[in-house]
Amino acid sequence: MPRIDGPVAFRGGGFAPRSHAWAGxxxxxxxxxxxxLGASVGLIHSLFLxxxxxxxxxxxxxxxxxxxxxxxxxxxxxxxxxxxIGTVCGIAVGLAVGLWSIARSPAMAVVSALFPIPxxxxxxxxxxxxxxxxGSKLVTLAIGVFFPTVIATVGGVDNVPRGxxxxxxxxxxxxxxxxxxxxxPGALPALLSGFRVTTSIAIILLVAAEMIGADRGIGAFxxxxxxxxxxxxxxxxxxxxxxxxxxxxxxxxxLERLLLGWR
Amino acid sequence: MTGxxxxxxxxxxxxxxxxxxxxxxxxxxxDLIVLDGIDLTAEPGEVLVLVGPSGCGKSTLLNIMGGLLxxxxxxxxxxxxxxxDCLNPLTYVFQDFALxxxxxxxxxxxxxxxxxxxxxxxxxxxxxVLALTGLTEFxxxxxxxxSGGMRQRVGIARALAVRPACLLLDEPLSALDAQTRDLLLDxxxxxxxxxxxxxxxxxxxxxxxxxxxxxIVVLSRxxxxxxxxxxxxxxxxxxxxxxxxxxxxxxxxxxMIRDDAAAAERETVDAAH
Numbered sequence: 114m115p116r117i118d119g120p121v122a123f124r125g126g127g128f129a130p131r132s133h134a135w136a137g138x139x140x141x142x143x144x145x146x147x148x149x150l151g152a153s154v155g156l157i158h159s160l161f162l163x164x165x166x167x168x169x170x171x172x173x174x175x176x177x178x179x180x181x182x183x184x185x186x187x188x189x190x191x192x193x194x195x196x197x198i199g200t201v202c203g204i205a206v207g208l209a210v211g212l213w214s215i216a217r218s219p220a221m222a223v224v225s226a227l228f229p230i231p232x233x234x235x236x237x238x239x240x241x242x243x244x245x246x247x248g249s250k251l252v253t254l255a256i257g258v259f260f261p262t263v264i265a266t267v268g269g270v271d272n273v274p275r276g277x278x279x280x281x282x283x284x285x286x287x288x289x290x291x292x293x294x295x296x297x298p299g300a301l302p303a304l305l306s307g308f309r310v311t312t313s314i315a316i317i318l319l320v321a322a323e324m325i326g327a328d329r330g331i332g333a334f335x336x337x338x339x340x341x342x343x344x345x346x347x348x349x350x351x352x353x354x355x356x357x358x359x360x361x362x363x364x365x366x367x368l369e370r371l372l373l374g375w376r
Numbered sequence: 377m378t379g380x381x382x383x384x385x386x387x388x389x390x391x392x393x394x395x396x397x398x399x400x401x402x403x404x405x406x407d408l409i410v411l412d413g414i415d416l417t418a419e420p421g422e423v424l425v426l427v428g429p430s431g432c433g434k435s436t437l438l439n440i441m442g443g444l445l446x447x448x449x450x451x452x453x454x455x456x457x458x459x460x461d462c463l464n465p466l467t468y469v470f471q472d473f474a475l476x477x478x479x480x481x482x483x484x485x486x487x488x489x490x491x492x493x494x495x496x497x498x499x500x501x502x503x504x505v506l507a508l509t510g511l512t513e514f515x516x517x518x519x520x521x522x523s524g525g526m527r528q529r530v531g532i533a534r535a536l537a538v539r540p541a542c543l544l545l546d547e548p549l550s551a552l553d554a555q556t557r558d559l560l561l562d563x564x565x566x567x568x569x570x571x572x573x574x575x576x577x578x579x580x581x582x583x584x585x586x587x588x589x590x591x592i593v594v595l596s597r598x599x600x601x602x603x604x605x606x607x608x609x610x611x612x613x614x615x616x617x618x619x620x621x622x623x624x625x626x627x628x629x630x631x632m633i634r635d636d637a638a639a640a641e642r643e644t645v646d647a648a649h
Contacts, residue, residue: 277476280470284534
């Protein structure tokens with residue numbers, strides 16, 4: 114008969130990854146340093162990939178000449194207006210789908226059919242419909258933001274516990290009060306997660322829209338620099354876009370801390 | 377009206393005048409008949425306890441009594457005077473508490489009051505029911521920060537805040553551990569006695585039934601029918617844990633339910649396979 118004799122070995126470790134903010138920052142700094150080193154010793158040709166110092170210099174010149182702000186202000190305005198239009202419409206339709214049977218199947222059929230279409234491919238069509246000016250750019254952005262917002266809102270509303278809605282009904286709350294006090298706050302976490310996705314989509318579509326028929330904006334600037342093989346300015350524009358994404362994510366993080374403190 | 381036990385200070389005004397009468401209530405989920413021919417009356421100011429084996433339709437019956445579920449057949453009628461400051465005559469306390477996690481304790485209690493009362497009156501009522509349930513110092517806490525027992529105290533505070541004419545409690549202590557359950561049972565008995573409202577209390581715990589019930593309705597195994605009705609005429613205020621009379625009632629209830637409960641359990645297990 115086998116016999117066991119000895120201390121019980123610990124076997125409950127692992128499967129609990131922890132994050133270290135400093136390790137993330139250090140990795141990025143290390144990669145940029147390696148890149149600079151490669152460029153400085155001549156391993157990376159400046160036409161293929163400009164050195165970080167070159168990009169920083171390009172950014173500096175753009176900033177002091179005022180060109181950065183001229184392009185950035187136009188882009189930020191388009192981003193804000195297009196995103197807000199898409200988000201407001203998306204939440205409205207998402208709520209309708211989440212609350213009313215009559216809207217559910219028809220709207221979800223349309224969303225499922227149109228969501229996978231690459232909106233970039235539709236930009237020429239939008240230009241025909243809405244003109245070469247701001248209209249077509251805002252519509253491109255708004256439509257790109259609209260569909261994921263609908264899906265996030267429907268998911269959020271569907272995940273509000275039925276028990277909480279029944280509680281509201283049992284206390285005689287009106288339909289509007291149940292939506293305002295139970296459904297909307299319950300759907301908010303999913304909605305804010307959706308915002309993280311839609312802000313990124315909005316930035317991608319902003320650049321795409323500005324690459325067709327715009328003379329100002331970060332997208333137009335990046336396109337012009339690319340056409341001239343001015344890789345320093347091209348990457349400076351890319352860095353600005355990346356920074357826009359980081360700022361958007363940070364803003365949503367602030368919003369989450371403000372609104373979802375109860376979690 | 378027994379056991380109305382007004383403590384010091386201004387308590388909630390009482391409105392013990394409501395009765396709920398069920399006649400021939402039946403209900404089915406698709407082909408499965410869960411309730412069949414239920415006739416009963418919760419008299420004004422009394423505590424009616426519904427007991428029975430698992431799956432006998434106790435909670436279904438409670439949802440029908442409060443208008444959360446339309447019965448498949450029969451009628452539910454409520455009648456009586458309701459106090460002028462009552463905001464919701466038929467008021468539930470839920471097994472899973474049903475607190476809004478994004479509202480503080482005070483915010484949950486104020487949920488219904490916000491719609492109907494001015495700021496000052498609302499604050500006064502919230503403060504009053506929080507004091508009554510021992511929650512005053514937790515007014516600003518989030519539900520996730522509270523133990524199960526404290527969460528259910530919030531549930532009862534929210535219910536009392538609307539000055540109900542009838543309390544409908546759906547296994548309010550079932551989600552709690554045994555010690556917390558005993559502590560809360562004492563508090564519930566005192567609060568129910570104090571409010572003096574008609575109360576319908578669903579439980580599978582026979583000690584709770586004997587402790588709280590003026591009228592104990594024993595339901596049979598599915599399809600649920602009224603199998604027996606026991607009456608205890610003593611006021612709630614005089615009932616203490618370990619009371620010999622109540623223990624006898626509890627034993628009698630168990631004798632009636634035991635075979636049904638055993639059969640119901642086997643049935644559930646069979647259905648799960």
